[in-house]
Amino acid sequence: MQAMTIGKAARGAGVGVETIRFYERKGLIDQPPKPLDAGFRVYPEETVARLRFIRRAQELGFSLREIDELLSLRADPSADSSDVRERSMVKLEDISRKIAHLEEIRDALEDLIAACPGGGALRACSIMETLASRDT
Numbered sequence: 001m002q003a004m005t006i007g008k009a010a011r012g013a014g015v016g017v018e019t020i021r022f023y024e025r026k027g028l029i030d031q032p033p034k035p036l037d038a039g040f041r042v043y044p045e046e047t048v049a050r051l052r053f054i055r056r057a058q059e060l061g062f063s064l065r066e067i068d069e070l071l072s073l074r075a076d077p078s079a080d081s082s083d084v085r086e087r088s089m090v091k092l093e094d095i096s097r098k099i100a101h102l103e104e105i106r107d108a109l110e111d112l113i114a115a116c117p118g119g120g121a122l123r124a125c126s127i128m129e130t131l132a133s134r135d136t
Contacts, residue, residue, distance in 0.1 A: 003042035013051030020051065026064055028054055028071065061095050 010017045020043075024031040029050055032041040050071070057067045070087065073079040115126045122128060 003044055004048075005040045006043060009043040009048050009051065012048040013055065015051055015055055023051070023054065026068075028064065028068060061091055066091070 004012065006017050006020055010020055013020075020029065023029045029047055032043055032047075034041060053071070053074075054064075054067055057070060058064075062070065066087065070084065073083050073087075112127045112130055117124065117126070
């Protein structure tokens, strides 16, 4: 097991030093004890692995709260993979809803852009008129 400074741990996990400090404040990773000789705190390799786990879970859309739950499951010897699968299915449904909503927004914007004359006085702009309307 190789111990490293916060900078080396950050580089090893592909995150910034402030990200590590933020995760420490949120309780997602443990802050190593301050050395008695006033040297640098050292992070074990397990912390880098945990940071990579957190980063990858965030890339997949999991919130920090959800990641904390996943980390708790990971540490629980009685946890079952069905727990993780269920959480992942819920996340997938949430992302699918968000994608559908974004597609609706895209379609509405495309309609607004198509209706816009693209020139002339701003007061004649159909996009501005629609955005100011209470009926949208």
